[in-house]
Amino acid sequence: MTTESFRASPAYESHLSADAKFHVNSGWRRVDYFAHNSSPDYESFRPEGFEGDAWSTAVPVEHHAVRNTAGLFDFSTFGKIEVAGPGAESLLEWLCTNRIARGVGRITYTQMLNIEGGVIGDFTVTQLAPDKFVAITNTGALAHDLKWFAERAVDPKTPLAGPVTITDVTNGWACFGLWGPLARDILQPLVDISLATDDFPYMHSRDASISDVAVRLSRVTFVGELGWEVYVPTGWGRWLWSRLTEAVDEAGGRRAAFMCVDSLRAEKGYLYLGDDLTADRTPFESGLAKFVAMDKTFYGRSALEGATEPTETLQCVTVDEPNLVLRGGEPVTGAGVASKLTSGGISYTLGGAIGYVYLPTNLPTDVELTVEVDGRQLPAKLALQPLYDPTGQHFRG
Numbered sequence: 001m002t003t004e005s006f007r008a009s010p011a012y013e014s015h016l017s018a019d020a021k022f023h024v025n026s027g028w029r030r031v032d033y034f035a036h037n038s039s040p041d042y043e044s045f046r047p048e049g050f051e052g053d054a055w056s057t058a059v060p061v062e063h064h065a066v067r068n069t070a071g072l073f074d075f076s077t078f079g080k081i082e083v084a085g086p087g088a089e090s091l092l093e094w095l096c097t098n099r100i101a102r103g104v105g106r107i108t109y110t111q112m113l114n115i116e117g118g119v120i121g122d123f124t125v126t127q128l129a130p131d132k133f134v135a136i137t138n139t140g141a142l143a144h145d146l147k148w149f150a151e152r153a154v155d156p157k158t159p160l161a162g163p164v165t166i167t168d169v170t171n172g173w174a175c176f177g178l179w180g181p182l183a184r185d186i187l188q189p190l191v192d193i194s195l196a197t198d199d200f201p202y203m204h205s206r207d208a209s210i211s212d213v214a215v216r217l218s219r220v221t222f223v224g225e226l227g228w229e230v231y232v233p234t235g236w237g238r239w240l241w242s243r244l245t246e247a248v249d250e251a252g253g254r255r256a257a258f259m260c261v262d263s264l265r266a267e268k269g270y271l272y273l274g275d276d277l278t279a280d281r282t283p284f285e286s287g288l289a290k291f292v293a294m295d296k297t298f299y300g301r302s303a304l305e306g307a308t309e310p311t312e313t314l315q316c317v318t319v320d321e322p323n324l325v326l327r328g329g330e331p332v333t334g335a336g337v338a339s340k341l342t343s344g345g346i347s348y349t350l351g352g353a354i355g356y357v358y359l360p361t362n363l364p365t366d367v368e369l370t371v372e373v374d375g376r377q378l379p380a381k382l383a384l385q386p387l388y389d390p391t392g393q394h395f396r397g
Contacts, residue, residue: 042061
């Protein structure tokens with residue numbers, strides 16, 4: 001008799017009790033959706049074709065909970081790389097396009113480039129101390145990013161200011177994300193610090209306690225709503241998930257998972273590494289210019305000089321089909337364009353399908369485009385992004 005081998009969050013048993021449905025990413029079992037959230041009221045949202053076979057009405061239920069009340073996510077599988085020592089700051093400033101050393105408690109969203117200026121990394125870096133940082137990266141990107149950090153740390157061309165240690169601390173920390181309009185109301189009674197914006201701004205991280213258990217709160221978002229990632233030593237993970245679940249349930253929120261992340265992030269224009277962000281596209285082509293500090297030196301910078309105004313950029317298109325899910329790879333044509341979607345999704349907030357595609361930068365907004373799906377030629381519109389909450393008031397408030 002053999003037993004399936006996999007890695008799992010400390011909240012795994014709780015997920016099973018909520019009838020979670022899983023997929024596997026880099027050996028981790030991650031939740032697609034919680035079947036106990038299913039509702040026949042959303043059956044009319046079932047996607048067309050084979051996409052509908054793996055879909056559940058729980059997905060729009062979880063989506064709307066995040067937009068209207070709150071959703072609790074288990075992101076414990078995210079990679080966590082600690083960079084420490086006298087050379088930590090200089091290594092990260094060399095590896096990352098954005099400025100990293102902003103002060104203890106600051107979080108920076110950044111990319112990492114190859115020598116040709118293409119995007120090979122996409123993550124956040126939190127400064128924990130003057131000489132200690134942690135990078136939070138995608139589950140599937142951890143092995144690559146660890147190797148890249150280690151290789152650059154011993155490269156004689158890297159301008160290190162001193163010794164540095166690079167440690168995979170993924171197994172040491174559970175991470176739960178709480179997002180939605182009620183996130184502050186839910187979390188504030190549990191913690192011993194103020195969560196008011198003046199005391200705890202967006203893209204900051206703070207140490208706190210929940211029932212005398214030390215946690216770290218990071219005010220970031222990948223769904224476009226107010227909220228925090230809550231980090232706790234793995235040994236306390238099962239207890240903390242139970243505590244947060246109880247508080248979310250009492251407030252009328254829901255446990256939520258990765259399938260609704262697809263729809264939430266598509267509405268906000270948040271991008272996927274390996275799909276939207278690739279090694280053959282610069283951050284300027286990918287619409288990430290504001291995260292590139294051209295006034296500092298970093299790996300791959302020389303390839304960007306003279307390329308800050310690209311002829312093609314990643315743009316958003318919408319298709320007015322309420323039950324269509326765009327996944328990436330669908331051909332896009334029209335006005336002399338021949339391209340393919342890099343990724344896509346469905347919008348349960350706004351209705352219709354959303355896709356991302358590299359197109360000529362100077363296309364008029366009223367250009368007539370077509371997306372081919374299963375042999376059908378569907379009209380598509382060029383859309384300004386983000387489609388949802390364009391000013392970012394929801395997550396900054």
